[in-house]
Amino acid sequence: MSYTELTVWTRGIIMDKEGRDIVNSVSASARKEGKYAQAMENYVDNPDRTNCPTRKYCRVSDAILENELTYENEHPNIVVLVEGTMVKGWDYMRGMPPGGTLIINTHYTPDYMLRFVPGPERLAQLVCVDAAKLADHKWLYYRLGELGLDRLSTEGAAERSKLVAPDIAAPLIAAVVKTTGIVQMKTIQPMIANQHAFNLALEEMKVLQLNPVAV
Amino acid sequence: MPVAEAKKRMVRINGCVASAQAAKYADVDVIAAYPIRPYTATMMALAQMVANGELDAEYIVADSEHSQLSIAHGAASAGARVFTGSSGVGVQFAYELYSPISGSRMPVQMMIADRTLDPPGDFGSEHTDALSTRDMGWIMGWSCDAQEAFDNHLIAYRIGEDRRVLLPQMVCQDGFFVSHITGDVELPDGGQVREFLPPYKHPYPLDPRRPVSHGPQIMPEQGPPLQLERARAMEESMAVIEQAHEEFGKIFGRKYDPWLEEYKTDDAEVVFFLQGAHAVTARFAIQHMRERGIKVGMVRLRTIRPYPTERVQDSLSKFKVVGVIETNMALGSVSSGGALYAEAAAALYEADKRPLMMSFMAGMGGEAIVLKEFYWMTEKMIEAQKKGKIEKRTHWVGFEH
Incomplete structure (x- = not known):
């Protein structure tokens, strides 16, 4: 039986939708492929505050999810850091089984970032993608007023924008799918609003192969 | 639209x-x-x-x-x-x-x-x-x-x-x-x-x-x-x-019993009695325990006001042991646990056959009740069934062995 947990660490308000878009799009794609999948936010981290770390979860399985009500991913196989400086300060590797994947939004190389990762021996690969550059991302503080309206939306219940991944989530989703195969590229790509950044990431992501799991 | x-x-x-x-x-x-x-x-x-x-x-x-x-x-x-x-x-x-x-x-x-x-x-x-x-x-x-x-x-x-x-x-x-x-x-x-x-x-x-x-x-x-x-x-x-x-x-096209959902209760000897979301995990736990031959089921209360006294009486009196999963606090109440026990016990008072009853304080504070906790609670019910009596009325799940 195949069971995969994806945990996304992001920052409250300013990058909340980005994190949500990653788990929601992967989960929706998995369900389209006939798998059982669930996406949710960490209930305790929310309601989010500007810049505070918040977690989003996705579970994909061949079998029905019996842990649907368990509110945290306990053993994430894939971890995404939506903002590069999150690499320091939190144990986002906690519970990761050997053979995991860590994906970071950063302009640094995986060789450089590896030194900050707690428990890197569990990683099969470390992936760096400069999502902010690829999505031509203008940092969000200058439009906090707008975000206050659009994003302080209580866990997405009243988001105005219906676009999935119009911004930095697009390259990160590309990295997740290309390096892990959690869902098929052809299923997820049509959902993505920022196709340009998605396609650029497929070419430009940097992957450091580490400790493949012995089969 | x-x-x-x-x-x-x-x-x-x-x-x-x-x-x-x-x-x-x-x-x-x-x-x-x-x-x-x-x-x-x-x-x-x-x-x-x-x-x-x-x-x-x-x-x-x-x-x-x-x-x-x-x-x-x-x-x-x-x-x-x-x-x-x-x-x-x-x-x-x-x-x-x-x-x-x-x-x-x-x-x-x-x-x-x-x-x-x-x-x-x-x-x-x-x-x-x-x-x-x-x-x-x-x-x-x-x-x-x-x-x-x-x-x-x-x-x-x-x-x-x-x-x-x-x-x-x-x-x-x-x-x-x-x-x-x-x-x-x-x-x-x-x-x-x-x-x-x-x-x-x-x-x-x-x-x-x-x-x-x-x-x-x-x-x-x-x-x-x-x-x-x-x-x-x-x-x-x-x-x-x-x-x-x-x-x-x-x-x-969706038919609900207004009062109780019964899950695998036909031949059940011990049952969980609860309301709300934890029924979702309870059903999985019951499926797994049934595969091991344990005669366990679930009765989920869908409407608590008005309280379906006769239905609760008819349903719960069929079983040997009822384990009430509270997910609420009724401090100092009859079971010193939750509110569900007291009302279910009162409903059963007039029944010809009364099951043994115990109260499980589980899912408190918003904790998920995981499969192994349902297994643990079932063991407690089976123990009571074997002994023919309740030795401890209220269990705080996760705080006992």
């Missing part, structure tokens, strides 16, 4: 949004809102629907839950179909209004997404918030997923607005487990809702053209007849509740 043009479709939404959708489909006239998590997501979704023109309703943000329920009371008195909601301490801040609303026979509907009461400020789900109001004359029940939450809102309006009932309703769902976990929800055809839930018309609305008094001061001797009428309305609602569920099943 306005409800009148809505066609049946499947959507993936959480319980909070399902509740907002249900209010939209019920074409409510007045929404009284005040934010408190997890209910906030419902009021946000409704605000968006009103702003987008999908729902033509007065949306009033109050300055507190007390005002919120006061607005709901006033609007209902003027004949409006009213939707409101809250969670946790918010439910309690409005406490003064619960009895006046049911006492004046206003079928206000309140969505509750459970939240643990303070201290010290926990987001997680416990049913204590709504259960603390259970004797205030409101129809009350819990759903276990987003679809059931949507359905329960429509059914509850139909029950509460029936001339034989005219009582407010609390439509409850667990915070997070239902409110924030997405599920597949079938949104109905607008025509189905029109058939099931006709426009609301209160028989005696406040109207300057036909002056009447609502809620005046009365003499002591005028009190008992009013209380008796309210008590009778609650009793008589039982037939209406059954009728509403039956009709809902015919129109929408």
Whole structure:
């Protein structure tokens, strides 16, 4: 039986939708492929505050999810850091089984970032993608007023924008799918609003192969 | 899209949004809102629907839950179909209004997404918030997923607005487990809702053209007849509740027993008795234990007010041991545990055969009840069955070996 947990660490308000878009799009794609999948936010981290770390979860399985009500991913196989400086300060590797994947939004190389990762021996690969550059991302503080309206939306219940991944989530989703195969590229790509950044990431992501799991 | 043009479709939404959708489909006239998590997501979704023109309703943000329920009371008195909601301490801040609303026979509907009461400020789900109001004359029940939450809102309006009932309703769902976990929800055809839930018309609305008094001061001797009428309305609602569920099943194709869901109880010797979302994990646990030959089942209470005394008696008296999973606190109560035990035990008092009963304090503070905890609780029930007696009435799950 195949069971995969994806945990996304992001920052409250300013990058909340980005994190949500990653788990929601992967989960929706998995369900389209006939798998059982669930996406949710960490209930305790929310309601989010500007810049505070918040977690989003996705579970994909061949079998029905019996842990649907368990509110945290306990053993994430894939971890995404939506903002590069999150690499320091939190144990986002906690519970990761050997053979995991860590994906970071950063302009640094995986060789450089590896030194900050707690428990890197569990990683099969470390992936760096400069999502902010690829999505031509203008940092969000200058439009906090707008975000206050659009994003302080209580866990997405009243988001105005219906676009999935119009911004930095697009390259990160590309990295997740290309390096892990959690869902098929052809299923997820049509959902993505920022196709340009998605396609650029497929070419430009940097992957450091580490400790493949012995089969 | 306005409800009148809505066609049946499947959507993936959480319980909070399902509740907002249900209010939209019920074409409510007045929404009284005040934010408190997890209910906030419902009021946000409704605000968006009103702003987008999908729902033509007065949306009033109050300055507190007390005002919120006061607005709901006033609007209902003027004949409006009213939707409101809250969670946790918010439910309690409005406490003064619960009895006046049911006492004046206003079928206000309140969505509750459970939240643990303070201290010290926990987001997680416990049913204590709504259960603390259970004797205030409101129809009350819990759903276990987003679809059931949507359905329960429509059914509850139909029950509460029936001339034989005219009582407010609390439509409850667990915070997070239902409110924030997405599920597949079938949104109905607008025509189905029109058939099931006709426009609301209160028989005696406040109207300057036909002056009447609502809620005046009365003499002591005028009190008992009013209380008796309210008590009778609650009793008589039982037939209406059954009728509403039956009709809902015919129109929408989803058939619910209004009182109890029984899961693998045919040959069960020990059963869990619970309400709300943890039934989802309980079913998986029971499947696994059944594969190991353990005769375990589940009885889920769907409506707690009015309490289905005879049904609970008939159902639970079939088993050897009943383990009540509380998910609520009734400090210093008969079991020194939760409120569900006391009422189930009282219902069984008149039964010819009484099972052994124990109370499990599980899912407290919004913790998930995981499979191994269901296995542990089952072991405790089987131990009691073998010994033929209860050695410990209340177990705090996770704090014992």
